[in-house]
Amino acid sequence: MTSNAFIAFQKNEETRCIVEAIVDDNPDAVVVDQPAMVKVDVPGRLVIKRATVEEKMGRDFDLQELQLHLITISGHLDESDDEFTLSWEA
Amino acid sequence: MSMDLRTITIEPLRQTFGHLARRMGADKPASRYMEGTMDLQPVENYHYRPTWDPSHDIFDPARTRITMKDWYALKDPRQFYYGAWTLARGRMQETATADFDLADELGLATGYPAAGKKVINEVLLPLRHVAWASNINNSAVAAYGYGIAISQAAAYACMDQLGIAQFITRLGIAFDEIDALAEAKQDWLEAPVWQGLRHYVEDMMVMDDWFELFVTQNFALEGLLFPLIYDKLTDRLNAAHGPVLSMLTRFQREWFTENVKWVDAVLKAAAADNPANKALLGEWIAAARQRSVEVLTPVAELAFGTDGAAVLDEVVQQLNARAAKAGIPV
Amino acid sequence: MDMKVSKKLGLKERYTMMTRDLAWDTTFQPMDKVFPQVGYEGIKIHDWDKWEDPFRLTMDAYWKYQAEKERKLYAILDAFNQNNGHLSVTDARYINVLKLFLGSTPPLELMAARGFSMVARQMVGAGPRVACMMQSVDEYRHFQTQIHSISNYNRFYNGLDEFAHQQSRMWYLSDGKSFFDDAITAGPFEFMVAIGFAFEYVLTNILFVPFISGAAYNGDMAAMTVGFSAQSDEARHMTLGLECIKFMLEQDPDNLPIVQRWIDKWTWRGTRKLASVGMMMDYMLPKRIMSFKEAWEIYFEQNGTALFTDLARYGVKVPKCFGQTIEEKEHITHQSWIGFYMKPDACPFHTWIPAPDELDWLSEKYPNTFDKYYRPVLEHFDRQEKAGKRFNNKTQPMNCQVCVSTIKFNEPGDPMEMCFRETVYKGEKFHFCSDHCKEIFENEPEKYVQTFISSHAALQGKCEPEGTDVNAHDYRPGARMHAYWRMDKRATGDFNGSEDQKNFAKWRAQATKN
Numbered sequence: 052m053t054s055n056a057f058i059a060f061q062k063n064e065e066t067r068c069i070v071e072a073i074v075d076d077n078p079d080a081v082v083v084d085q086p087a088m089v090k091v092d093v094p095g096r097l098v099i100k101r102a103t104v105e106e107k108m109g110r111d112f113d114l115q116e117l118q119l120h121l122i123t124i125s126g127h128l129d130e131s132d133d134e135f136t137l138s139w140e141a
Numbered sequence: 142m143s144m145d146l147r148t149i150t151i152e153p154l155r156q157t158f159g160h161l162a163r164r165m166g167a168d169k170p171a172s173r174y175m176e177g178t179m180d181l182q183p184v185e186n187y188h189y190r191p192t193w194d195p196s197h198d199i200f201d202p203a204r205t206r207i208t209m210k211d212w213y214a215l216k217d218p219r220q221f222y223y224g225a226w227t228l229a230r231g232r233m234q235e236t237a238t239a240d241f242d243l244a245d246e247l248g249l250a251t252g253y254p255a256a257g258k259k260v261i262n263e264v265l266l267p268l269r270h271v272a273w274a275s276n277i278n279n280s281a282v283a284a285y286g287y288g289i290a291i292s293q294a295a296a297y298a299c300m301d302q303l304g305i306a307q308f309i310t311r312l313g314i315a316f317d318e319i320d321a322l323a324e325a326k327q328d329w330l331e332a333p334v335w336q337g338l339r340h341y342v343e344d345m346m347v348m349d350d351w352f353e354l355f356v357t358q359n360f361a362l363e364g365l366l367f368p369l370i371y372d373k374l375t376d377r378l379n380a381a382h383g384p385v386l387s388m389l390t391r392f393q394r395e396w397f398t399e400n401v402k403w404v405d406a407v408l409k410a411a412a413a414d415n416p417a418n419k420a421l422l423g424e425w426i427a428a429a430r431q432r433s434v435e436v437l438t439p440v441a442e443l444a445f446g447t448d449g450a451a452v453l454d455e456v457v458q459q460l461n462a463r464a465a466k467a468g469i470p471v
Numbered sequence: 472m473d474m475k476v477s478k479k480l481g482l483k484e485r486y487t488m489m490t491r492d493l494a495w496d497t498t499f500q501p502m503d504k505v506f507p508q509v510g511y512e513g514i515k516i517h518d519w520d521k522w523e524d525p526f527r528l529t530m531d532a533y534w535k536y537q538a539e540k541e542r543k544l545y546a547i548l549d550a551f552n553q554n555n556g557h558l559s560v561t562d563a564r565y566i567n568v569l570k571l572f573l574g575s576t577p578p579l580e581l582m583a584a585r586g587f588s589m590v591a592r593q594m595v596g597a598g599p600r601v602a603c604m605m606q607s608v609d610e611y612r613h614f615q616t617q618i619h620s621i622s623n624y625n626r627f628y629n630g631l632d633e634f635a636h637q638q639s640r641m642w643y644l645s646d647g648k649s650f651f652d653d654a655i656t657a658g659p660f661e662f663m664v665a666i667g668f669a670f671e672y673v674l675t676n677i678l679f680v681p682f683i684s685g686a687a688y689n690g691d692m693a694a695m696t697v698g699f700s701a702q703s704d705e706a707r708h709m710t711l712g713l714e715c716i717k718f719m720l721e722q723d724p725d726n727l728p729i730v731q732r733w734i735d736k737w738t739w740r741g742t743r744k745l746a747s748v749g750m751m752m753d754y755m756l757p758k759r760i761m762s763f764k765e766a767w768e769i770y771f772e773q774n775g776t777a778l779f780t781d782l783a784r785y786g787v788k789v790p791k792c793f794g795q796t797i798e799e800k801e802h803i804t805h806q807s808w809i810g811f812y813m814k815p816d817a818c819p820f821h822t823w824i825p826a827p828d829e830l831d832w833l834s835e836k837y838p839n840t841f842d843k844y845y846r847p848v849l850e851h852f853d854r855q856e857k858a859g860k861r862f863n864n865k866t867q868p869m870n871c872q873v874c875v876s877t878i879k880f881n882e883p884g885d886p887m888e889m890c891f892r893e894t895v896y897k898g899e900k901f902h903f904c905s906d907h908c909k910e911i912f913e914n915e916p917e918k919y920v921q922t923f924i925s926s927h928a929a930l931q932g933k934c935e936p937e938g939t940d941v942n943a944h945d946y947r948p949g950a951r952m953h954a955y956w957r958m959d960k961r962a963t964g965d966f967n968g969s970e971d972q973k974n975f976a977k978w979r980a981q982a983t984k985n
């Protein structure tokens with residue numbers, strides 16, 4: 052069974068866009084709603100693409116801005132200028 | 142049922158926490174700095190002795206020869222708790238970033254005259270390693286200092302020095318001198334002009350007494366180095382090549398002016414506590430001043446040529462004046 | 472090098488120039504004198520440059536984002552306080568969560584701040600040093616924002632005002648204190664496994680995420696804002712802890728048994744600490760969002776399984792205690808709450824018997840255990856209370872020599888039997904709550920004989936309020952514990968009939984009347 056990589060955000064306008072971007076880029080994403088927070092699970096590997104977030108927000112986005120909204124993550128992290136990835140080895 | 146919570150006035154049962162009311166001698170509101178600082182480090186009932194230092198407790202006033210009736214007298218006049226500190230630095234970095242962007246847009250840095258660039262490469266860029274040393278040394282004060290007043294301020298100073306090392310690095314990048322950063326590191330490791338200073342900061346890394354380290358690094362060495370470079374040298378380069386260097390070192394200059402307030406207040410409070418402290422601080426400052434002058438002399442010569450000694454002497458006078466103001470005869 | 476090259480510095484190259492390129496190997500002083508602590512635990516590091524930086528925040532970006540977070544946080548806090556936000560929480564029982572939280576959490580955040588300063592000073596590589604320093608100041612942030620957010624509650628409710636005094640004295644805070652004292656007195660690598668990995672990676676989620684969500688659900692915007700804002704730093708902290716584990720395991724195969732022993736030890740020590748958090752979720756939040764058991768399944772079992780499946784490639788095994796913690800998830804919160812209920816004079820927060828609908832909720836969430844073992848006990852106490860015979864246990868508890876928790880947990884496989892272990896070391900007998908704690912003791916007896924257990928220390932006259940005259944004719948050691956704790960009587964005992972309850976009702980009525 053593949054483990055879930057996940058990420059959770061505080062709920063706000065910015066993270067609504069980020070979550071939408073995640074759902075677009077990760078077909079297996081499952082969004083879990085909780086009071087004041089939202090969690091997204093993806094089996095194996097979760098990727099956030101800067102370009103997709105920018106499209107959703109209609110402005111430039113620096114992936115380091117994720118720092119402002121993050122609540123928690125699960126998985127090994129790799130961060131470049133264009134992608135933020137969380138993954139578990141199978 | 143509708144509730145309007147805003148309009149009601151209710152009488153509080155108390156104004157502040159017990160430990161703060163006892164400290165202030167009255168139950169009255171306390172500042173956020175006080176709430177986040179005073180009397181909060183554990184002082185008793187430790188479970189275990191450090192395996193890395195079994196002769197001391199986890200937090201132990203005996204890690205320095207300085208003694209204090211109240212360790213929270215070493216408070217920060219800037220009243221920096223994390224939020225206040227990070228907001229202040231947030232503003233400073235915003236200005237610095239705007240300055241770097243502007244310099245980049247207008248080609249101010251890349252177009253800087255070669256003669257000026259040479260001085261920057263040789264004198265300024267190696268200082269990123271001195272800031273890194275200060276970062277290490279302040280992390281020791283943050284780690285082993287007694288009481289939250291000193292430990293948190295040292296932790297912030299430690300991050301500030303990392304920021305300074307990074308702003309100097311950025312200066313190298315802005316002047317389009319990535320190779321120069323590598324050369325500057327080589328100089329730092331090998332060129333005779335820097336070895337005295339490197340020797341000194343490495344000696345500080347093995348100093349046992351955290352308060353002596355604080356005095357040596359933050360008061361003596363930086364008290365000479367920062368004015369020497371960020372006042373005297375930038376003034377000289379500005380006069381010759383225009384103000385762009387001043388603009389790109391603004392962070393360091395503003396930071397130093399502000400940091401001095403903290404450093405001096407700590408010395409003043411320690412000296413005021415008892416005569417033994419005062420004498421010890423005097424000794425430490427005298428020794429650190431002498432060695433700092435020794436190791437900075439070749440750097441001053443590199444920066445100011447034959448004027449080096451005279452410029453260094455000016456900043457030594459400034460340092461003496463600060464010591465005197467803190468009530469420490471040197 | 473021309474302009475274009477410098478412009479193209481990617482995140483990673485740029486970060487390298489901004490951090491590890493600043494460092495050098497000292498030569499005027501030997502490296503092992505400059506960094507004296509990295510060797511004695513037996514961890515072998517051959518190449519510090521192999522350290523992978525997880526988050527690559529330079530100070531300018533750090534200050535930018537952190538300043539933005541702080542600006543928001545304090546704005547919300549100010550507004551909450553100005554508008555008497557404390558009256559908008561679901562019901563005044565909720566405030567007892569904050570009392571437990573203020574006593575137990577900010578002091579530990581502070582220990583994390585100091586501990587990470589120590590490790591930051593001791594690590595040889597620039598990568599881990601910078602990450603540890605950043606975490607150190609983050610932990611100052613958590614410590615202070617927590618105090619700041621609860622400060623206003625302290626003006627109106629009892630039991631919060633002496634948290635600073637009580638942090639090293641209160642019996643039930645001793646488990647958390649011993650946890651952090653243990654970590655900070657260990658070497659730098661063990662500290663990283665204890666706090667960076669076990670605490671931050673394996674446990675912070677369960678400690679904070681459901682709890683903060685619960686605060687939000689109960690109308691406490693102050694705690695919610697502070698909690699979530701602090702969590703935004705935790706992603707960085709978790710990543711540091713995980714990176715450190717991988718780094719040690721990749722550096723030398725000899726590190727594996729040492730790291731495994733630490734993982735076993737600290738996962739267990741951490742889960743013991745969680746009993747009181749679980750109790751908050753199951754008993755103290757008037758509106759519940761999920762049970763401790765459910766949170767445990769998501770954040771510990773599933774996430775932990777993902778983590779340890781992944782780490783299996785290094786030879787790491789699931790912590791030894793994993794099975795036992797899964798069994799205990801259906802018990803510990805009930806045992807803890809009952810434990811506190813039975814000592815109404817000895818805690819600066821109120822307890823109560825859950826209302827009938829709340830008991831039903833617990834039955835539903837804990838179908839295997841609640842009706843069978845705990846509901847009858849609670850209903851019995853309720854009848855006693857109503858009959859004017861409120862249970863009050865005045866005997867000194869027995870404490871575990873390692874985790875310091877009151878020995879109250881059950882024998883694995885037998886919920887009716889109290890688990891109890893002992894060992895003899897140098898002629899002295901020591902007691903434990905479990906096999907795991909006993910094993911931790913036996914690995915390092917010289918350390919754990921030092922544990923400060925207040926019930927023992929009190930009898931030896933080590934817990935006396937300031938100014939006690941030990942020569943007085945009526946002096947009895949440990950007789951003045953309330954003064955030693957600075958315990959406010961109004962803050963103790965049952966919620967029903969408490970000053971908090973009356974004030975809250977009165978103030979709320981003021982707001983609803985015209």
Ligand SMILES: [Fe+2]
Binds near residue numbers: 580609701
């Ligand atoms: Fe924290």
Ligand SMILES: [Fe+2]
Binds near residue numbers: 610705
């Ligand atoms: Fe943390």
Ligand SMILES: [Zn+2]
Binds near residue numbers: 872876904905
């Ligand atoms: Zn135990």
